[in-house]
Amino acid sequence: MSQEISTSQPNKPEASRKREFSWRVATNLLTSFKYAWSGISYTFTTQRNFRIHLLIGALAISLGVSLHLQAIELAVIGITSGLVLALEVMNTAIESVVDLTVKQNYHELAKIAKDCAAGAVLVAALAAVLVAGILLLPPLLVLVRAAL
Numbered sequence: 001m002s003q004e005i006s007t008s009q010p011n012k013p014e015a016s017r018k019r020e021f022s023w024r025v026a027t028n029l030l031t032s033f034k035y036a037w038s039g040i041s042y043t044f045t046t047q048r049n050f051r052i053h054l055l056i057g058a059l060a061i062s063l064g065v066s067l068h069l070q071a072i073e074l075a076v077i078g079i080t081s082g083l084v085l086a087l088e089v090m091n092t093a094i095e096s097v098v099d100l101t102v103k104q105n106y107h108e109l110a111k112i113a114k115d116c117a118a119g120a121v122l123v124a125a126l127a128a129v130l131v132a133g134i135l136l137l138p139p140l141l142v143l144v145r146a147a148l
């Protein structure tokens, strides 16, 4: 006789039921920040591209400040640079999940997942270069012309 397995747990709140497969759940905000920082730190340590993007973003913002860009223009450069960094962290997460799933075996879906994640970073990086170019080049050219 077939037996129906019930997955409902009436005594557990909905939120904790959804996380029942998690090895550990952050219990407070400070712990959540600690784990998030650990992810950023891991990405910084292991991903050369993340370090390059961080350096370029910092240089772009510093240059913007030196060129007396408006606050809104600096904010746009900050947002686009931040987006590239955030996607790099997400790319690292996706790479880890793919490696966890397929280990060192080749799988077409693993390739698609990794290529798409890397593609997302590239799209954001190209957009950031475009934005930085639009905002930084005109005042930079004015400065260069004035110096000549």
Ligand SMILES: Nc1ncnc2c1ncn2[C@@H]1O[C@H](COP(=O)(O)OP(=O)(O)OP(=O)(O)O)[C@@H](O)[C@H]1O
Pocket: 047, 049, 091, 095, 102, 103, 104, 105, 106, 107, 108, 110, 111, 114, 115, 118
């Ligand atoms: N298990 C796999 N199956 C199929 N293709 C894979 C697999 N692992 C990696 N690849 C291919 O190799 C490429 C490089 O994989 P890798 O894990 O080194 O990412 P990555 O190039 O380091 O990414 P990034 O440079 O963005 O950090 C992937 O984009 C994908 O095309």
